[in-house]
Amino acid sequence: MASLISAIQSYLPQHEGILPIWLVFVAVTAMGNTIQAYSTLSFTSRVYGGPTSFPTVPRPTPTTPPSLNRSVTPLSSRTFGTWSLIQAFVRLYAAYNIDNPAFYQLAYLTYVVAFAHFMSEWWWFGTCRWGKPLAGPVVVSTGTLVWMWVVWGSYVN
Template sequence: MASLISAIQSLLPQHEGLLPKWLLFVAITAFGNTIQSYTTLSFTSRVYGGPTSFPTVPNPTPTTPPSLNRQVTPLSSRTFGTWSLIQAFVRLYAAYNIDNPAFYQLAYLTYLVAFGHFMSEWFYFGTCRWGKPLAGPVVVSTGTLVWMLWVWGDYVQ
């Protein structure tokens, strides 16, 4: 059992502090989000469950299947998955190279973009409603932005 724990610890980022491990955790989560975005609309639809004022079917009729009159389409879900994959790679590299200013800044920017995206979808476009599905990305992006700004000097010289 001790050798298994030792093996797992050797795979974790070796820098001090929790931030590198947090970046690794969020990167792994983003890889999972990428997979689900490519395989189902269920989870992405929970986040983007706002009003249906932007139908994906031109001039939907009463006989249009409800699944075709939604904001989250297979294409938009896969696009979101691709965006999540790019963010996952940047955050993964930053977790293992957190003392590199370029990786640190790129990871920070991924959280800034995520924050801007979710806030604009909520406040401006109205495609998201406040609730548990939106709270996760908002709390993670906001909390990580503040955390990374706060400890910048601890990692980047």
């Protein structure tokens, strides 16, 4: 068991503090989110289930016209998955190069974009409503933004 833990630790960022490990965790979670966004609409539909959304219907066949009233479509879900994957890569690079100002700033900006996206979908566009599905991304983006701002000088000189 100790050798397994040691093997796992050897792949984690070797910098001080918890932030680099957190960035890896969030990046791996985003990769999982990418897989689900490409394979099903159900999870993405939970986040973007605002008042104008309708229940997810099966993927249209060539004989069935697609619904024009759904907020989450197969294309929007895959686009969200691609966006999540790009953010995951940036955050992974930052986790392993956290003392590099450019990587740190890029990772920070991914959280700014995520925060702005989710808040605008909730407050401006109305495609999200507050609840457990939206709380996760908002808490992670807000909390990480504050955390990275506070510890900036600890990692970047």
